[in-house]
Amino acid sequence: MKFLVCISNVPDTTTKITFTPDNKEFNKAGVQFVINPWDEYALTRAIELKEAQGSGTVTVLNVGEADTEPNIRKALAIGADDAIRVNAHPKDAFFVAKQIAAIAKDGGYDVILMGKESIDYNGFQVHGMVGELLGIPTVAPAMKLDMSGNTATLEREIEGGKEIVEVNTPFVASCQQPMCEPRIPNMRGIMTARTKPLKVVEPTADAPRTEVDSFALPPAKQGVKLIPAENAGELIKLLRNEAKVI
């Protein structure tokens, strides 16, 4: 079975967020980039399913410029077989979805996995766009994924519960925990990753449909009002009379 896993290159979860002086772009200076944490669930689960089937391939796909290659190599070190990088700045979700759909159409993949959303843009959009562009089902967000032949059984999170969904390949799923325990690269993986194929392709001519005018940081908090522990009941009065939330 052929798995395609889409990964995004995002600032590390502990990054202090700042922007360029015109507030048009994220300030990358001195920032450590990682594989989007949600995508790690997709990647590890694809590798686990391939191993369980005893055959098949896991291809990693990233839409990004050359600076994303260290994290693509990391995905190869974790256990993907090969990688494709679409050489473009990921302008918006629609643009990225078009690139993924173009690669998927050519590659004949059975299962297309990605994380629920990226932790930088937080769009939670690409999965459905890719499914619709390819005319195949999308299950999002998926908490569990098992395969039996060409049929997948997934647990889909809904507000307040979950649905059990069955779909046949090909399909798209956007993944989140507790799908699996994301793997980290071991030394052998890091060594073999260096020689695994990483193909660079140019993007399609599609234009994005949205554009960021400016970024802004949330207003700073006023500062915490401390209530002495021995007088804890006072807090409840403040929440009713001052904050007016209860």
Add this chain to the structure above:
Amino acid sequence: MSVLVVVECDGGEVKKSSLEVASYGSQVAQMLGTTATAVAVGEATESNLAKLGEQGIGKVLYDSEPRLKDFVNGAYTKLIAAAAQKEDAKVIILANSNIGAAVGSRLSIRLEASLATNVVELPKTDGGKFVVKRGAFSGKAFADVELESDRKIIAVKKNSIEALHEDGKTAPVESFSAQLTDADFADAPKQVIMQDQAGGVLLPEADLVVSGGRGMKGPENWHLIEDLAKALGAATACSKPVSDVDWRPHHEHVGQTGITVSPNLYIACGISGAIQHLAGVNSSKVIVVINKDPEAPFFKAADYGIVGDVFDVLPKLTEAVKQLN
């Protein structure tokens, strides 16, 4: 030309987040000099749908096909696309929920629309542009995003828009059929399992949340969290380390890779406030932190704080709430 609002219903009632979505939609319609029509999904009653008039909705479309009671991505997408065509909708508003994201992303392709999720304010339409403010970087920033296509889809984040209430106003409810076929239900769920929620309050919809971290020392102490939550009518939540060691189920995990909540009140008990946890809660209106460590980073993000032992403080709070009521 009109504005189409997608309202999610459950157990006959319109979800609270969808009342906000309806209010958002009717205000956008007013800005554009047109009217807002709602299309309902899920299990609804006609009388509850008619009450959407209170949120400024002019008309409600409802397809009573029984298989639409549960979420089915294919069928919901087709239904809403058909409603959008019928109403010539230029702007479509959904909740920023799992349903809204799943349907909105497919619709944006089918209707060739610009899509913005996680939207927190009404649009700005100066100079012929259509710009919405949305949350980005896991709650650590906002982005003003221009929607460039003729048609626009907006998913509104819960608790960021005040719901309108014009008492007594009703909207006509029209039956509507999208001519759905069996093929549209191909991805229908085999089974739907609802969680047993403490006190019956669903975490993603909750206005008040009481949350516990490793400082609670073990699952056997969770009655302290539950007692306070019950007294307040709040939902319960937890930090990632707590769900990782199975003290609490995953669906209560709030944070960067868990659920994002934006309640009116978030009470954090024995949670230090790692940046990944803050990402899931920092759009809460009021944050209360109870921690015995005065250096806990969470106090910097809090509005109210108590430096003290949760085992001593929580029962006092529960007692104070009971007295207040």
